[in-house]
Amino acid sequence: MGTIARIEVKDGNPVAAVQELCVQLLGDDEIAAVLVPRRLPGTNGTMPALITDPAELRDADPLAPSFRINGARMLARLTRGGTDGGLVAAFLRPCEVRAFVELCKLNQGSMENALIISADCPGAFSNADYPTFAGNGDAAEAETDFLRAEGRGNFNGVEIARACAVCDHPSSAEADLSIGIFGQSPDQGLLLLANTPRGEGFMTRLQLPEVVDDGGRSKALGELVAERSAARDRMFEETSAATSDMNGLSTFLAACVNCYNCRMACPVCYCKECVFLTDVFDHKPWQYISWARQRGSLKMPTDTVFFHITRLAHMSTACVGCGQCSNACPNGVPVMELFxxxxxxxxxxxEYEAGRNLNESPPLSVFREREFAEVTGGLE
Structure with a gap:
């Protein structure tokens, strides 16, 4: 295990303590900019911002349970081909870290050009529910209560997004530095853990007081993972039963309008040209009439089920379960559950897990001679 230090929290405000950490990182000669979620006006949650001026960090809030966009693709864009004069210090959720790892494997970004910091993640609310969570009171106080509860429970009548409720990776060992929240009193202090040699180097320069691991964080993480893994397995059973045949799958996806929001929101869907945006699916009027005559009726728009099946074929080995597909759906299609x-x-x-290991090649890029012998009959 790497070095563990303590981040002091003043006036019971963990967000201010993390803002100070951002300021310290930005003052390091190796850091060119900080990519961090920043509060939007009102109760609209947060959006990532690339910050070079410490004064602009006053609204930074990587602990907010707001998740409007997966930042992995933005970090990939910032790091591919090198950066100008230093590293990008990026605050990412664990699912964003795993998505970024997948993008790096696909040569879309570079771990070498980033310092990745990831806080323990209790989860986040959907875009629709976050304003209800935030309410009209003190957002910082609401966030502290949420962190203390580790995402469990009902907050102003809403619960975290289902993708978060079934997430079995609430922390990131792939990040250079991890901010430890679980098993702590976040209004009193946070942990900072170094997971990589690069993280160790920055930890040394931050000169934070080192502490001894008391096992509290590991215990809390274990309990949360057990709860969410059980919820995940229940979701798998429900979804598998609902989509066991084409009729079930069609019903499951019935509200899809082919807006392609899920494709745009997916952090690991990186193709420069999507087949669904070409003339391949630009059907002629007579074709629609012909199909309608054959069947008696034709659901419009067409190709909605085929779109999702194609995406599943492309993305199932790279999906990290962040839930942005469902978050972006205007009609509440449970895309996350299916994917x-x-x-x-x-x-x-x-035998692969997306985002687990930078050195683990994507399965469809590797040929294994005896793979799936139960299907091929094996090779002599």
Whole structure:
């Protein structure tokens, strides 16, 4: 285990303590900029901002349970091909870290050009529910209560997004530095853990007081992972039963309007040209009439189920379960549930887990001679 230090929290405000950490990092000669969620006006949550002026960090809030966009693709854009004069210090959720790892494997970004910091993640609210969570009171106080509860429970009548409620990776060992929240009293102090040699180097320069691991964080993490893994398995069973045949799958996806928001929101869907945005699916009027005559009726728009099946074929080995697909859906289609369920099965078949290890090649990029011998009959 790497070095563990303590981040002092003043006046019961953990967000201010993390803002100070951002200021310290920005003052380091190796850091060119900080990529961090920053509060939007009112109760609209947060959006990532690339900050070079310490004064602009006053609204930074990487602990807010707001998750409007997965920042992995933005960090990939900032690090691919090198940065100008230093590293980007990026505050990412664990699912964003894993998505960034996948993008780096696909040569879309570079771990070498980033210092990744990830806080223990109790979860986040959907875009629709976050304003209800924030209410009209003190957002900082509400966030501290949320962190203390580790995402469990009902907050102003809303609960965390289902993707978060079934997430079995609430912390990130792939980050250079981890901010430890679980098992702590976040209004009194936070932990900072170094997971990599780069993280150790920055930890040394931050000159924070070192502490001894008392096991509290590991215990709290274990309990949360157990709860969410059980919820995840229940979701897999429900979704598998609901989509066991084409009729069920069509019903499951019935509200899809082919807006492609899920494709745009997915952090690991990186193709420069999508087949669904070409003339391949630009059907002629007579084709629609012909299909309608054959069946008696034709659901419009067409190709909605085929769109999701194609995306599943492309993305199931890379899905990290962040839930942004469902978060972006205007009609409440449970896209996350379907993708997470299929991805779990696909990744299990390949003995692969998206975002687990930078040195682990994506399964479809590697040929294994005796793979799936139960299907091929094996090779003599």
């Amino acid at each position: 997470r369920t299929i991805a779990a099965s696909t990744q299990r078949a390949f």
